[in-house]
Each structure stands twice: as structure tokens, then as C-alpha cells.
Amino acid sequence: MLTTPRWWSVGQHPALTCGAGYRIDREGATMGLINAGRASEVGPGEIKAFTVAGRELAVANVDGELYAFDNWCTHESCTFSDEGELEDGKLVCTCHFGEFDPATGEVLGGPPWEPLGVYELAVEGDDLLIDPRIDDAAAS
Ligand code: FES
Structure with missing residues (x-):
């Protein structure tokens, strides 16, 4: 058998x-954490897209701290890797000037009302490690 x-x-x-x-x-x-690329690819003030386990995420470097979140704005789906900017620690979608907290995904201003999914991230050496499951603890 x-x-x-x-x-x-x-x-x-x-x-x-x-x-x-x-x-x-x-x-x-x-x-667990998946090696998504090199941490040095995301310089201070930059936002870059990474694909992790089939999910397109963005990683932002805010004053040397890296944060991972959905690359698609919850308002009308502009991508942060193309339309996003960092201003005073806030993630701004320049399509309609929606504002988010890059650490928690919380909406801070503008037309979006739904928060972003955020993801656990760690750096080992130059390895950028991301857990592709939404980090509910950070969002709450
Ligand atoms: S698509 Fe991001 S604020 Fe409208």
C-alpha cells in the first residue's frame, strides 16, 4: 500500500x-523570516520594492531604521516604490497625499482610511530578512 x-x-x-x-x-x-535581498539596497530616505513569497512589499529607510509594508496604497493602489516619499518619519503617497506610519501602517492623514499591512523585518549582516505574514502585533 x-x-x-x-x-x-x-x-x-x-x-x-x-x-x-x-x-x-x-x-x-x-x-519565519525569508531573505528578501540586501539591506544596503535601501539607502536613507529611500523606498524600494521587494517580492517576498510572491507578495510585493516595500521597504523604507527612515533615518537608518528599515520598515516593511504593503507596496500598494490602500486608497487607490498607487505603489510606494514609485509614488511614495518619506517626510518627517511619515510615509506619504503622492498620488493623493495619503499619510501612513511606516512602522504600524496606521493612517495619519489624507484620503485613505484603511491601514497598510506591515511585516516583521530583521537585518543580519547585509541580509534583509522579512516575514511575509502581516504583523498584526505592530498594526494593533
Ligand atoms: S492612491 Fe495613495 S493616497 Fe490615493
Whole structure:
């Protein structure tokens, strides 16, 4: 009789082989930090797009602190990597001047009413590590 494992560990199945920091739990859900690129790609005052586990995120450098959040504005979906600016620690969408807190995703002003999804981020050496699950703790 052929039996199929109920779950796979990293390295047992080619589709689940991943980079550093990527873990798979017993239910097969992905968890943990994924290497998204180099932290040095995001200079002070810059906002860059990164794709992490199929999700397009933006990373902003606010006075040397890096923050990860959805790259799409919750108002009319302009992208922060193209239309975003950092002003006095705030993330500004220049399409209609919506303002967000880059750390929490909270709306600070302008037409958007829905907060941004924000993501856990860590830097190891020059590795930019991002958890692609929305960080509910930061948003609350
Ligand atoms: S699309 Fe960002 S404020 Fe309108």
C-alpha cells in the first residue's frame, strides 16, 4: 500500500526547499523570516520594492531604521516604490497625499482610511530578512 506523508520537512521535498530562515510547520504553513535581498539596497530616505513569497512589499529607510509594508496604497493602489516619499518619519503617497506610519501602517492623514499591512523585518549582516505574514502585533 502506498502511503503519503501528511507533511514534509524542509529538504524532504524539492518544492519545499527554501532559503535561510524559512521554516515549515506540521500543517505545511510557511513561517519565519525569508531573505528578501540586501539591506544596503535601501539607502536613507529611500523606498524600494521587494517580492517576498510572491507578495510585493516595500521597504523604507527612515533615518537608518528599515520598515516593511504593503507596496500598494490602500486608497487607490498607487505603489510606494514609485509614488511614495518619506517626510518627517511619515510615509506619504503622492498620488493623493495619503499619510501612513511606516512602522504600524496606521493612517495619519489624507484620503485613505484603511491601514497598510506591515511585516516583521530583521537585518543580519547585509541580509534583509522579512516575514511575509502581516504583523498584526505592530498594526494593533
Ligand atoms: S492612491 Fe495613495 S493616497 Fe490615493
